[in-house]
Amino acid sequence: MPEKYYIATKPVPPRRPRIGKYGIVDWREDCARCHNCVKKACVYDRHRDEIKYIRDLDTVDSLFFDCMGCFSCVQDCTKNLLCLAINPEYEKLGNSYWTPEIILTTWAQAETAKIPVSGAGYGGKFSGYGFDSMWTDMSEIVRPTRDGIHGREYISSAVDIGHNSSFLVLNGDDVVSPLSPILSTPMPLIIDRIPDKYALPKLDAIIVETAVKTGLLALVDAKKWPPTGVDADKYLPHIAFYFAADAAMLPVEILKKTQLAEIEDDGNVKSRIRALKQIHPGIVVAVRVELTAGGMQRAIDLAAEDVEVIHIVADSDGREIGAEHPMFIKDMIRKVHRSLIENGRRDDVTIIAGGGIALPEHMAKGVLCGADLVSIELPLLVGLECHLCQKCDDSHTCPAKIQEISLSYGVGRMTNLISAWHDQLIELMGAMGMRDARRLRGDVGRAMFFEQLEEEAFGKLFGNRLQA
Amino acid sequence: MANFLEIDCKLEDIIPEKTRKTRTPQFIQARTIRPAPPRYRNEISKYIILRNEERCLKCGKCVEICPQGVHVKSPGYKYFAQPQSHLCFGPVCEKKGCYCITACPEGALHIQENPMMKALGDYRWPAEMILATWKMAENGECPSEDYGYDFETGNSEGGFDRIRFKFPDRPPVELKEEEIDTSIELNRRHDGRPRIRIDVPWYGGGMSFGSVSNTTQLSKARAAVAWNTFSCTGEGGFMERMRPYDDHMITQVATGLFGVREETIQRVPIVEFKYAQGAKPGLGGHLLGDKNTQAVAKMRETVIGISLFSPFPFHSVYSIEDHQKHIDWVKHINRRALISTKVSTPNDVDMVAVGSYSAGTHIIHLDGGYGGTGAAPDIAKKNIAMPIEYAISKVHNFLVAEGAREQVTLVASGGIRNPYDVAKAIALGADGVVIGTVEMVALGCVRCNRCSAGRGCPRCIATTDKTLAAKIDLEWGAQRLINTYNAWRNEIVSILCRLGLRSVSELRGRSDLLMHLDYTNVVVEREA
Known part of the structure; x- marks a missing residue:
């Protein structure tokens, strides 16, 4: 049995008075x-x-x-x-998307690292906006394996980032086809940069330490390197530098210790990727595409141009940016994924999807819709008891007093949260009978969509569904 | 070769001597409706009446005018007792000419919606549905319309909550309530096994000893006896105290096989294989360590205090053929038993149902993803498997298409909260339903979702803590459930009368009697 992905956790009690329902x-x-x-x-x-x-x-x-x-x-x-x-x-707490329920459950998971468990069935709405309009499938018989509890010990949540060769050219025993660099992350999750309006300098050190503890990768703004008090050798393998259009290149010895970099989509993508690969041939380069009106098409075009990783990002509520009638990230992922399949490019590119990923089921559902992995940032901030009240400008008014947190508290809470998310991903995959997160990508056969179920079950009974 | 399903041999021919029917005298529970008042001193009310003592003249006008007895002034007392707000009909009294608020000469009375209503219940079980269920459990009747409780639907904005019956202005056939048949047949296979009929189109779902208290289980069993239906043991085994209820019990064989013995299979008329459950589809049973007390551990033959996980699924079942072997095994052990197969609602639930039918099951039990009473990860409760509303019509139509519908009984659970849900489920295609949460609510559950950990349910229902469990009296508990069953049956009879249908069986699959508020309700032919 391969080494099991395991995150060491311990309870980290809240600093602030609890807020109950x-x-x-x-x-x-x-x-x-x-x-x-x-x-x-x-x-x-x-x-x-x-x-x-x-x-x-x-x-x-x-x-x-x-x-x-x-x-x-x-x-x-x-x-x-x-x-x-x-x-x-x-x-x-929160807002209409980041509901009080989400905030409270995130706090609980960041404190205990446990999967929230309760009795008496489900009491929420039948379906809802965004990710709430889909369900994940389960199997009555198929299991990842019959060993252990539900076979979950054998589930691999690891996914790959980079260009996956669809075939190899051999000359005798030698592989002669060029092999692109590829890296593996233990769960379909990458830690994104905290948006500027919430950013605090001390969060950077906490995030990279969390990445080390969880074995994940964290995107860090190249302009902010190095964060204070960070041991470069320890952290660099878990850091993916983000290069804005105007960011200067980092020293070669720094860059060479990283595996992934992300660049802003500035129209000069190809030459910047080339420049990075010249310095560090083993690096995987992602392009960050904001999901504005032309965002989806841009992502599809970039895939056609052999970009190996595309990070599509909606706004923090998962909406298309700047649109009057915005699409939701779930639907945008599906659209991009389908287009890539139709163009025969899907296996050539890794799609990271971000924006609106607020709960662990969003991670699984995002992957089911077609992303290889998702990126999160706000859930980690919420894990630090943030209320998402957006009163960050004046640190004195921050109800969570995040400027006062210690490194151990911050890392502990973020680590606990990621561990709880991982365990919940395993629950969902176990129920689906899925053993490998790589195979979850775009497997909509393991998902059920509201519109589809309504049409199948009710369409022939009640006619056409009225438009909202 | 004759189809084995068509062999119509006598029961005596297939029951070998060693099949033990219980010899314990069976408990007799009368189907009597008696008041079973709430256990708690202060009832939660929809409205609250506030009295301004400084303005009140103590004239007693409010006592005179209120037919409900909300205002109480005991003889010899100067002051009024606290208003019995739970009896109050609210502003509807104004139309009836008995509105105390306007009748008070000094304007000392004030009425307002109780702010606690917002804190009680949830979208699927709103406060009014809980209060209405409590009234049913207390009196055996649905609450009068004057209370204004909207208990027919919840606020989930989908599924049953958006489906309504298209009641005609006048029933197409004038029927008397006594003519209506609410019974359903559980064995449609004509395989020589007993043709069990239950008097109401539902039976009690599996709740193990461990998840709920001994008293709760026994209350459920007594209600089942009174209404000639069934209750299920759940996964935790069969208490000796349940022997006098054997004829109305279903032994559950679940993946952990806790408490499953040859003897417990032989005692009962129905054996249920639980493949999955709506509370946590695709995951095994889960009893948290705190609830694994000495008595529970003894029953389940485990160590006290450890969390008990059941594996998922049956480790010996890889196919429908394996499932058939399980069914054959139980059929051989108990030659008079009917077999029920409980599954959850995956994408291919229709195929699962047909497979189970072909394996020889008598009852297909679909447990929808939103249901359940036991502890479950929140992520599973909300996200895994489809809601029951979709699954019923999907499976019903598939069984019809496969020509198997008349040979199998289809029951649904996982979100059946009131008699209207029962009728809607049947109209969508089920023969009957299985209930669970409503029984808990009838016993006083407020749906605080805290049944799983620590000492268990603070309302003393889903607990194995002796002190807490002792707070519910068995007679009271049984009566609350018997009353609730009566209210439900009466309401179903009323629905059938309004639709001009003589029996529950006539309602099955009559989706033409339903409408959906989010649809045009003009059916157009769709391409296959």
Whole structure:
């Protein structure tokens, strides 16, 4: 059995007071002071531990926000003094795409590195926008293997980045066809640069350390190299430098220790790729294509020009950039993927897709739609207890006080989150009976799409679906 | 060679002596509807009434006018008791001329929607559906329209929640409620095995001892006895206390084989193979360590406190032929048993269903991806496998096309929340349904999703903690479920009357009686 991909994790508790979904409202002035107060019966001991919460005035609200929403105390109080409400602080988290549920589950995973588990079935909407309009398939019989628990120990989540030769030319035992450089990453995920509006200098060091701990690659702006306090030899194999159009070339000895570089799509792509490969023939070069109105076509054109890796990036909510009626990243990936197949180029190019990847299922679904791997940045920031409130300009107003975090806290939380995402990818692949993430790419037979299921099941019963 | 399905031999001919039918006297539970009031002191209400004590003259006008008894002023007391807001119909009283808010001469009363309604439930089980189910469990009837509970649909914006019945203005045939037949046949194979009929078109889904308490399991079993239907053991084994319910139990054979013994297979009229479950399709069962108490560990023959994972799938099944061997094995051990095969809803669910039929199953049980009561990874609950609404029509139509539909019973689960969902599922093509979550809600579940860890359910239903489990009285629990079943049956009878159908069987596959709010509802022929 090959060495198993494993991420060492340990719990990293939050620094800031927890924000829960529910809040208990306690009208104490009418309290009858019952000897057998219903609060003593709290299954979670929240009320019993009141004194612990009160000791620290900064976290006193947590008493109410740690409530699990079981209504038991509300329904048993002799004076009917307790109410349960949705916590307004919870409702303020994130935005319409990065919903409070996403923020909270990301915090939990960054803290514990565990897969969120709960009971009582699914309580959400039937389907929804973007990735919520597709389901992943499962098999009643097919498994990755019959060994271990669900065969998941044998699932390989590794994917390749670079040009994959479709055949080899041999002369006797010698391979004579040119072999392009290719690199492997242990899961279909790459860490992207934090957008400028959220960026803090200390995050760069945390991100590259996280890349080392998780064995992943992190994109780092070449202009910012070297981040303070970074051991170049240790980190460079996990760094992929991003060269903006105006970025200067890095020293050869630095570049030669990296495996991947990414360049801005500035119309001069071919000569810049050539320049990089001249310095470091073993490097894989990706071109970053913003998914604006012409973004998809540009990606398809670049593939035709033998670019080996194309990183297509939507906005942070997964939308086409600048469009009045934007497409979603899922649909843009499918379109690019299909075009590449039709042009006979799909196996010649690696597609990295970014923007709107907020949950681990988005990683799997992005790959099912046709990407080889996805890029993330905001989930890692959210893992640091960020509220995505976008009040980053003045560090004093940051509710997560991210400027105060330590390296160990940041790395621990990001590592935990990536580990939890990996475990969840394995769950999905196990259910599908898939053993290799490479084979997941574009396998829409392992996915079910809302429009398709509606048409199949309801089209012949109810006619045509009305347009929204 | 005669088709083995057509052999119509007598039951005595195929039951060998060693097949044991239980000899334990079976429990008798009357189908009596009795009030089963809530366990908790303060009921959650849709509206809350606030009284301004400074303005209130204590005239008692509100007590006089309210037919519901919301306002209570006990004799000899100067002040009113807290308003019984859960009985309040709300602003609808204004039209009926019994609105306390306007009747109060001093304007001391104020009504508002209870803000807690927003915190209760979720999109699939909104607060009003939960409150309505609690009323059904309490009284055995669907709540009066005056309460204004919209329990027929949830807010999930898809599936059953967008499907409605096209009720005619007047029923095409005038039928009396007593004429309506809600029973369904479970064995359609004519293979000499018992032709079991259940009186209602549903039975209770598998919930293991471990996932739910002993009391919860027994309450389910008693309701099954009362309504001549079934309840399922789930994967955790068969408690000795369940022996008096053998004739209404389904033994589940799941991939972990916890508690599966020859004896537990022989005791029951139906044996269910669980390949997958809607809570976590494609993943095995998962009992978190905290709930693996001494009693659970003993039953499952495991070590106390460790998390129990069932493998997925059956390690001995690689094909439909292997599945058939399993079925033959159980059929041989218990010559009177019907076989149910529980699968989830993958892309090829239609092929799975036909394969299972050809392997000899009597009941195909589809468990949709949104269902389930047990612990499951959130990512699985939301994303894996298709919702049941799609799977029912897909499988039904495929079985019809294959000519197998009349030889097999199709039941659906995974999102059946109310009697309207039952009727819609049947109209889409199922023979009946399997229920689970609604039974938990009837026992007081608020869907806080905390059933999985620690001491388990804070509402004392899905727990193995002795202190918590003891808070539910068995008689009470059984009565709540019997009442709920009654309310559901009455509502289904009412639906069938409005449609002019004499039986549930006549409703099966009548998708022409349905409409979808997001469609034109003008059927056009589609190319094959």
